[in-house]
Amino acid sequence: MNKETPTLCYSDYLKLPILLNAQVPESTQYGQQAHDEMLFIITHQTYELWFKQILYELYSVLDLFAVLPLDEKKLYTLSTRLRRIIKIQGVINQQINIMETMTPLDFLDFRDYLIPASGFQSRQFREIELRLGLSHHLNSFSYGRFSKEDKTYLENSAQQPSLFELLDVWLARMPFLEFQDFSFWNSYNKAVQDMLDNDVKIIKNNPLLNTSEQDFQLQALQSTQQNFDCLFDKNKYRQFQQKGLFKLSYEATLAALFIQLYRDEPLLQLPFKLLNQLMDIDAELTQWRSNHALMVQRMVGTKIGTGGSSGHDYLKSTISGKRIFADLFNLSTFLIPRSKLPELPALLIRNLGFYPTA
Numbered sequence: 337m338n339k340e341t342p343t344l345c346y347s348d349y350l351k352l353p354i355l356l357n358a359q360v361p362e363s364t365q366y367g368q369q370a371h372d373e374m375l376f377i378i379t380h381q382t383y384e385l386w387f388k389q390i391l392y393e394l395y396s397v398l399d400l401f402a403v404l405p406l407d408e409k410k411l412y413t414l415s416t417r418l419r420r421i422i423k424i425q426g427v428i429n430q431q432i433n434i435m436e437t438m439t440p441l442d443f444l445d446f447r448d449y450l451i452p453a454s455g456f457q458s459r460q461f462r463e464i465e466l467r468l469g470l471s472h473h474l475n476s477f478s479y480g481r482f483s484k485e486d487k488t489y490l491e492n493s494a495q496q497p498s499l500f501e502l503l504d505v506w507l508a509r510m511p512f513l514e515f516q517d518f519s520f521w522n523s524y525n526k527a528v529q530d531m532l533d534n535d536v537k538i539i540k541n542n543p544l545l546n547t548s549e550q551d552f553q554l555q556a557l558q559s560t561q562q563n564f565d566c567l568f569d570k571n572k573y574r575q576f577q578q579k580g581l582f583k584l585s586y587e588a589t590l591a592a593l594f595i596q597l598y599r600d601e602p603l604l605q606l607p608f609k610l611l612n613q614l615m616d617i618d619a620e621l622t623q624w625r626s627n628h629a630l631m632v633q634r635m636v637g638t639k640i641g642t643g644g645s646s647g648h649d650y651l652k653s654t655i656s657g658k659r660i661f662a663d664l665f666n667l668s669t670f671l672i673p674r675s676k677l678p679e680l681p682a683l684l685i686r687n688l689g690f691y692p693t694a
């Protein structure tokens with residue numbers, strides 16, 4: 337080391353003088369400092385730091401995903417970064433518990449000083465949503481609360497391909513659904529029909545069911561049949577898609593289902609892991625929305641939020657209204673038991689032992 341170079345110390349490296357002087361309770365300016373405002377500030381700041389790390393990992397995941405083909409090495413790297421995001425989400429979900437040590441009355445000591453500031457204005461949170469796949473929510477009313485600069489930044493972010501969109505492209509390119517003279521979907525259709533015909537027999541021969549119970553169960557089976565139909569008929573799938581029942585393209589859905597069904601094959605193990613990780617990210621985010629909405633109800637009941645939304649009711653609506661990878665969860669509708677799965681041709685099985693180049 338050069339003699340002139342000053343020795344690096346912990347505090348300088350971490351910029352602690354900046355970091356530890358960035359907690360400035362609003363209540364002090366109005367007379368007496370509200371004790372719990374420090375916790376409120378530090379909790380939010382910690383969240384923002386973790387959001388920064390999530391975005392950092394997400395940019396790298398998006399970059400990797402944007403260049404196809406994805407070989408095993410890249411998929412592995414992708415998966416380790418996704419895993420890190422999931423672990424961080426686990427930690428920030430727990431942090432709500434610390435916030436809840438503040439009572440509603442303690443919160444009221446400084447709540448009004450915060451108006452009109454609100455979590456609505458967390459640019460990093462919105463960017464995480466956009467980058468994951470919620471760019472179609474960009475025009476929702478909460479965007480009105482951002483500064484001009486933040487709005488432009490978010491609009492630009494929304495123009496970039498999201499993780500959801502890149503996933504769709506990657507899945508839709510999967511090469512192994514038609515193989516020489518073997519069409520997987522014809523065989524799968526037949527296996528599904530055999531399974532459903534068998535179910536009809538079981539219902540009709542069940543001595544415990546009376547006629548109306550039998551009719552009820554047969555009707556339910558018919559709607560299952562209709563769900564399956566859209567797998568084998570692209571037009572039907574599109575109709576379901578227009579109703580908002582699917583977001584993934586037809587081709588991507590078929591590929592994702594194939595991965596789920598044959599996930600034991602060496603070639604499909606990493607893609608299967610990746611699909612599960614995306615579901616974990618969605619589940620953790622949904623969990624956060626739910627924990628946060630409940631905490632808000634506990635803190636302010638049915639009062640409106642400092643950002644001007646209806647508060648708890650608005651936040652509750654985002655729990656189911658802002659799912660990102662729900663399609664992957666819904667694939668379970670189309671699973672059939674392993675014992676009924678079509679056998680794949682030997683050559684295809686052999687190919688699935690290696691990594692694809694598509």
Ligand code: HEM
Pocket residue numbers: 379380383384435443453454455456457458461478628631632635636640641642643644645646647648650651654
């Ligand atoms: C006492 C604690 C808290 C209360 C009472 C509270 C209240 C609210 C309310 C009422 C909203 C709806 C927007 C509005 O009208 O203001 C909101 C949104 C939000 N809050 Fe909190 N919050 C609390 C803690 C936190 C924490 C610790 C974070 C962590 C970053 C956070 C992040 C957010 C985000 C990102 C939104 C936007 C959510 C969306 O639009 O989907 N909040 N909060």
